[in-house]
Structures are given as structure tokens and as C-alpha cells.
Amino acid sequence: MNTIDKLAEQFSKLPGIGPRQAKRFVYFLLKKDDAFLKGLSENILKLKQDINTCESCYQFFQDKTKTSAKKCEICRDSTRDETVLMVVGKDADMENIEKNHIYNGKYFILGGYLPIMSNDASWVRSDKLFEIVKQRKDELKEVILALSLNPEGENTIYHVTRTLKPLTDKYPIKVSTLGKGLSTGTELEYSDDDTLKNALKNRS
Numbered sequence: 001m002n003t004i005d006k007l008a009e010q011f012s013k014l015p016g017i018g019p020r021q022a023k024r025f026v027y028f029l030l031k032k033d034d035a036f037l038k039g040l041s042e043n044i045l046k047l048k049q050d051i052n053t054c055e056s057c058y059q060f061f062q063d064k065t066k067t068s069a070k071k072c073e074i075c076r077d078s079t080r081d082e083t084v085l086m087v088v089g090k091d092a093d094m095e096n097i098e099k100n101h102i103y104n105g106k107y108f109i110l111g112g113y114l115p116i117m118s119n120d121a122s123w124v125r126s127d128k129l130f131e132i133v134k135q136r137k138d139e140l141k142e143v144i145l146a147l148s149l150n151p152e153g154e155n156t157i158y159h160v161t162r163t164l165k166p167l168t169d170k171y172p173i174k175v176s177t178l179g180k181g182l183s184t185g186t187e188l189e190y191s192d193d194d195t196l197k198n199a200l201k202n203r204s
């Protein structure tokens, strides 16, 4: 296999990229100069060195303080409301909510959604969520499941609610889901300011 085919095969493993698009990427790169290619490969190599996973919310973050912090800036921020925990599917969902400044509590990144009809918990970090909620049972009043209202989202909400039940039965912690303002199938990652604000306001 030549280098073109090898690289195309690697690109085709990226989410949403098929073999034809993967080839297009390779031919695009062939037209770029050395500086572009060097920058690209350096950043790929640095990714794992520079980016950490927060031990509290599990988002990827770059430790700008270079103190090998184990928690991200949001988790270290003492002005954030400790009584609410928003559970989102992925980093991009959280980024969108942060960008719109509609929420000032803490987060938890579930790491994905549970496929329809599946109860295989390895798809999501529900066991880690259980541990975090247990650790914070004294200050925590509400866990907001900010998940898209599609079939995978509904299945994930069902699974997470059931996982947290031993804690929510025992302690005064409410589990809420976003209001229907967030129409079925809407991706949290792409929702606009008003949609998010309404969905958060109308949670139940």
C-alpha cells in the first residue's frame, strides 16, 4: 500500500468520513506546503501530551497553568454553583452551553449516548457519574440531564436515572431533564442561545 492509500485509510476511520472523502483530504494535503503539513503533524503529536482529562467532569482540557492540574478551570472555579450538576453527552455540548453563558453550575461529560435498545453501560460513564454524585451528595440539589431528546437520548436518560436511583432515593437530589423546547433530535452542540435558555428554564 502506498502512502496515499495508507493515509486515506487512516482518515476514513474518522467519524463521519467515508473512503472518498478520505482520499479528498489526502489530495488536499498534497497541494499544501511543507509548513502546513509540519504544523498539522506536530499538533497531532502534541494532542496527547498537552490535553488532560479532568478527573471531576471528564472534559478534555489544556492545563494553561502548567502545574499539571488534575481538574479543569470550571471545576476549580469556586464561584460556580456547587448545588447543580449538568450532565451532557460530549465536550462540544458543554462548550456550546458555556459559550452562551446560560448556566453557572458544574458539569459532567457522559462521553456518549447509549444506543437504542441497549443497556450496555460501557457506552457511557454512568459509573463515574454515580461516584461523583455520591461524593457530592451533601451539597448537590439537582442533576440536570442535558441530553438530546432523540431515541438514544431517551434511552440514556432512562439508564442514567436508574443508575442514580440508589442515591436520589436516599438523598434530596432531584434529577431533571431539559424542556421540550429543545425539539426532538436537536443536537445540544448546535442549539442556539434562546433554545438552550428555554430548554433549561422549562426543565422538569
Ligand SMILES: [Zn+2]
Pocket (backbone or CB within 6 Å): 054, 055, 056, 057, 058, 059, 071, 072, 073, 074, 075
Ligand atoms: Zn472539570
